[in-house]
Amino acid sequence: MDALQRRLRRTQSDLRSRAAENLLSLKKGTVSKVHRRINQCQNIMDDATSECDATVVIAFKRRATSQLQSWLCEKIHQEAPELVVKPVRFVHRQRDSLLVTISEEGMFLGAEERMLQKKVKREFGGGRRQFTMQDRHRFLDAETVQGCFSTSEQQSMIQYFLANIRLADQEVCDSISFDPGVSLMALCVVQNLVSQVYPLHSKDELKVLRNQWVSRRFFLSQPIDAIRHYFGLKITFYFSWLFFYTKALLAPAIVGSILYLFLYRTSGTPDEIKYECLVAVALSLFNVVWSTVFLEMWKRRSSELAFQWGVLETTVEPDVINPLFKSTIAPNPITGNLELKPLTFLEKAKNYCVTGPILFVALCVSVGSMLAMYSLRDHIKENYSENTFILLIPQILLSVLIVGLSFGYRYLASFLTNYENHRLEDDRDNALIVKLTVFHFINSYLILFYIAFWRQNLDLLKTQLAALVVTRQLFRMVQETIVPYTLQYAKKMHLAGKASDLQDDEEGSELLTEEAKSALSAPELESVMGKYTNTINDYMEMLVQFGYVVLFSGAFPLAGLLCFANNILELRTDAFKVCFSLQRPFAHKVKDIGVWQTAFEAMGFIAVAVNCAMLVVFGRFDKWLPGLTFPQVMGLLFLGEHAFMALKTVIMMAIPDIPQWVTLELARSEHMQQEAILNEWRRQGTSAEDSQDDETDTKPTST
Numbered sequence: 001m002d003a004l005q006r007r008l009r010r011t012q013s014d015l016r017s018r019a020a021e022n023l024l025s026l027k028k029g030t031v032s033k034v035h036r037r038i039n040q041c042q043n044i045m046d047d048a049t050s051e052c053d054a055t056v057v058i059a060f061k062r063r064a065t066s067q068l069q070s071w072l073c074e075k076i077h078q079e080a081p082e083l084v085v086k087p088v089r090f091v092h093r094q095r096d097s098l099l100v101t102i103s104e105e106g107m108f109l110g111a112e113e114r115m116l117q118k119k120v121k122r123e124f125g126g127g128r129r130q131f132t133m134q135d136r137h138r139f140l141d142a143e144t145v146q147g148c149f150s151t152s153e154q155q156s157m158i159q160y161f162l163a164n165i166r167l168a169d170q171e172v173c174d175s176i177s178f179d180p181g182v183s184l185m186a187l188c189v190v191q192n193l194v195s196q197v198y199p200l201h202s203k204d205e206l207k208v209l210r211n212q213w214v215s216r217r218f219f220l221s222q223p224i225d226a227i228r229h230y231f232g233l234k235i236t237f238y239f240s241w242l243f244f245y246t247k248a249l250l251a252p253a254i255v256g257s258i259l260y261l262f263l264y265r266t267s268g269t270p271d272e273i274k275y276e277c278l279v280a281v282a283l284s285l286f287n288v289v290w291s292t293v294f295l296e297m298w299k300r301r302s303s304e305l306a307f308q309w310g311v312l313e314t315t316v317e318p319d320v321i322n323p324l325f326k327s328t329i330a331p332n333p334i335t336g337n338l339e340l341k342p343l344t345f346l347e348k349a350k351n352y353c354v355t356g357p358i359l360f361v362a363l364c365v366s367v368g369s370m371l372a373m374y375s376l377r378d379h380i381k382e383n384y385s386e387n388t389f390i391l392l393i394p395q396i397l398l399s400v401l402i403v404g405l406s407f408g409y410r411y412l413a414s415f416l417t418n419y420e421n422h423r424l425e426d427d428r429d430n431a432l433i434v435k436l437t438v439f440h441f442i443n444s445y446l447i448l449f450y451i452a453f454w455r456q457n458l459d460l461l462k463t464q465l466a467a468l469v470v471t472r473q474l475f476r477m478v479q480e481t482i483v484p485y486t487l488q489y490a491k492k493m494h495l496a497g498k499a500s501d502l503q504d505d506e507e508g509s510e511l512l513t514e515e516a517k518s519a520l521s522a523p524e525l526e527s528v529m530g531k532y533t534n535t536i537n538d539y540m541e542m543l544v545q546f547g548y549v550v551l552f553s554g555a556f557p558l559a560g561l562l563c564f565a566n567n568i569l570e571l572r573t574d575a576f577k578v579c580f581s582l583q584r585p586f587a588h589k590v591k592d593i594g595v596w597q598t599a600f601e602a603m604g605f606i607a608v609a610v611n612c613a614m615l616v617v618f619g620r621f622d623k624w625l626p627g628l629t630f631p632q633v634m635g636l637l638f639l640g641e642h643a644f645m646a647l648k649t650v651i652m653m654a655i656p657d658i659p660q661w662v663t664l665e666l667a668r669s670e671h672m673q674q675e676a677i678l679n680e681w682r683r684q685g686t687s688a689e690d691s692q693d694d695e696t697d698t699k700p701t702s703t
Contacts, residue, residue, distance in 0.1 A: 054154035055200045056162070057523045058098040058185075059090075064193045069096060071173045075184060080161040082106025090524040095195075099523060102158050107145045108133060110157045116589075117310035118148060125676035127669035128310030152232050152587035155199035159586050162197070163323050166340075181340055183323035190324070196531065198583045200522055205230055206579065214575050222571075224305075231578065232587020233309060237302070238535045241593055242574070244301055245542065246567040248294040252549060252560030255286055260557040280618075283554040284611035285644070291550045291604040292648045295597070296655040302592045303658040311591040312658075313666060322425050324418055342423050355416040359435060362412055363442060366405050370446055373401055402443060403475075409439045429536070430595050436540055437599055444468075444544045448552055458618055462556045469548055469559065473566045476541060481573045484530045485581040532578060532585040539596045546600060550607035554614060608644040612637050 060069060073085050083106065086099045102110070111118070111131045118131045119140040131139060141147035145154065165184045170177060178187055188194040209230050212223040222243050228236040259279045306312035327340045343351075376397075384390040413435040422428040448468075451461045545563050553559035578585070616637050 054101060054151045054158075054202075055523070056100045056155055056158040056197065057200060057527070058100060058162075058197050059195045059527050060096045060098075061192055061195045062095070064096070064188075065174050066096075068174045068176065068193065069098075072184075072188065073098065075165060075167075076100075076162070079165040079184075082110065083158060083161055088521075088523070090521075090527065093524060093527065095527070097523065097527075100158055100162070102154055102161070104145045106161070107149060107154060107157055108136065108142075110160065111149065111153075114157070114160060116149075116153070118142070119310075123676070125669070125672040125674070127672070150229050151202045151205065152199075152230060152584075155584075156232065156587040156589075159197070159199075164321070179326070181328060182326055183321075186323035196527070198526065198531065199586055200526060201584045202230070203522070210579050214572070214579050228309065231585065232589065233311065234535060234588040234590045235578070235585065237305070237590060237593055238538055239571075239574070240301070240305060241298065242538075242542065242567065242571060244298055245294070245546075246564065246571060248290075248297075249549070249560055249564040249567060251290055252287070252553065253564040256283065256553060256557035256560040259283060263557070279557065280554050280615060283557060284615065287550045287553060287611065288604075288608055288644045288648060289651065291546075291607065292651045293655070295601055295604065296652055296657070299597070299657040300655070300659050303662055306591045307662045307665065311589065312662070322422050322428050324421075325423050326421055327423070340423070343421065348420075351420045355420055358416060359413070362409060363439065366409065366439065367442060367446065369401060369405065370443075371450075373397060374447070374450060405443060406440075409443075410436065413439070426594075429534070433536060433540075433595055433599070436536065437543065440540055440544055441547070445547060445551065452552070452555070452614060453617055456617055458555055461552065465548060465552050465556045465559060466562065469545070469562045469566060472541070472544070473569065477569065477573050480537075481577050481581065484577070488529045488581055526583055529583045530581060532582040534585075538574065539593070543596070543599055543603065547603050547607075550604060551610045552614075554611050555618075604648065605645070608641060608648065612641045612644065615640070 069087065073087065076083055076085050082103055084101045084103060086101075087096065088099055089096050108131075112133050116131050117128045120127055120129050120138055121140050124138040129135075129138075131142075136142050139148065149157075162185050163183050166182060167178055167180045167184060169180050172178070176191060176193070178184065185194065185197060189197070209223070209226050212226055222239060224236060224240055227239055259282065263276060263279055303312060321340065325340060327343065380390060380393065413432060417428055417432045417435065420428075420431060422431060447464060448461065451457055451464055545566065549559050549563055616633055
């Protein structure tokens, strides 16, 4: 009996071990199959190709019928003969699209029309000049489009021609009405006929840029020229500014850290109050000087970059008409050419009378909501101070409220800006920037002003400022980098999986078309990637951060250090975002950072008033100079504020915006080009005289 039981136990043990081995082998096989599937999909994505790098894709929605697509192709051929259109179908997404390229002649003519600056050959004076077809032989590598223009410039030119296709009269196609005078492509997007218009990535150029910028470099330098060549000047100026700003933050980071350690070591001593006051005044003065010097030195750096890229003292490009601008077509009173008629003063005032009150109400709702949330937080803290979980509820609600208000106001500001019907694209962007700047100033700093000037709680101000700096960066990294990359990677893997299924389908493969069995194309793969709209959000985040440093770092010396560490990460995440997660943006020519320079300078002047007010509110003057009356304190505040303003003005006037070597190089380049033109005229005149002499010598002498 015992032997039988032992045999039974041995048999059960063998069965359990075999079952475990089978289960383990099954798991290994499943995991191996998943890995093979992922690698197969990744290979399909890597092999995705396009016929031409300088291509723009117009992706249709499903409601766009074949009749409407044919009509749109016909209009493009009629209104923009420089463009070459090829209809294609996204097999795996079941969508129709157009691949648009530009002819060689159209690219050169467009470069002259948009006044592109190109390099001049050395024998004609060197430097950069506005491109003209008449002087095409003077420009470097102007024999071919690929040698003279980058892929980003070609795609930007395609966008320019597409945006300027406007109907002279109202037309109807497939029961859809198209208004005259408005960009046809903008109308197609608004009426949900076209889902998106995007330029394709250049696979080889992007691979080189990723290796130079994202994979290897960290903080010492940025491949500015490679970024400019691939993304254009607008994005390059942003990354140049961000890199310059991050390096400049090293100064307040070091100074603030030293003063913070000094305060820490002197805490508990009899002179702690005087030391604290001294540090606050020193930091306020340092912030005024640092912010002014930083902005003035950036102007010099911006001038150097603009000179190197040939856009310093030239018209960058003609005024770009807003695609959504609605107006009547009338002859220009000067040139006689048909163009969109600008809005009158009364028409503009009418639009502003509608958008202004709506924005004011929205700002009031934002302020009231946040103040109500602050009151709720104080109420809960007073009545439920023992319950840690309940104390977290107002903080969570406040974070959700700030994010929700930010998204809602951004949509509202964009909608109202379009309603204002700005004629120029730059005017529309500037109007949107003003609206967003006002809102973000309230949304980002209201809690800090409330704590500093209403609650007058210095410790709470330090804690809240540190929390805002850290949490905003973490939220931004998740929102703009991790989530978009994860979503677009999942969508790309889904498309690659469909392509892999078609390639692996052996049963009934003779029924599949060659188109269906083809590899996934780059236009279809990039159609599921996110869109990089513009640099407004990036600049706005840096403006808010700049305010944290110059407005409140006098109360919290470590603000500069936290922002410096933040921007080290920001450089990497932004580079990763544009190189891996998003579609390639269209290149735009600019000569500086535009209205953002004014916004940062305005923040510097506001910082003077805020820092002086904080010195009074927290009693720094009373602690340093006891016995002062309130009028005396206000007098010191008035004198200090005006002294800081005068110091900023002196620094701004003392530092020239353009370096001297740039001014000399501009004059030298202009002189050499004029000399080259005069020498060519002399040669042409000499050759003409020689030919006339030869003709005279060959005439028979009359007797």
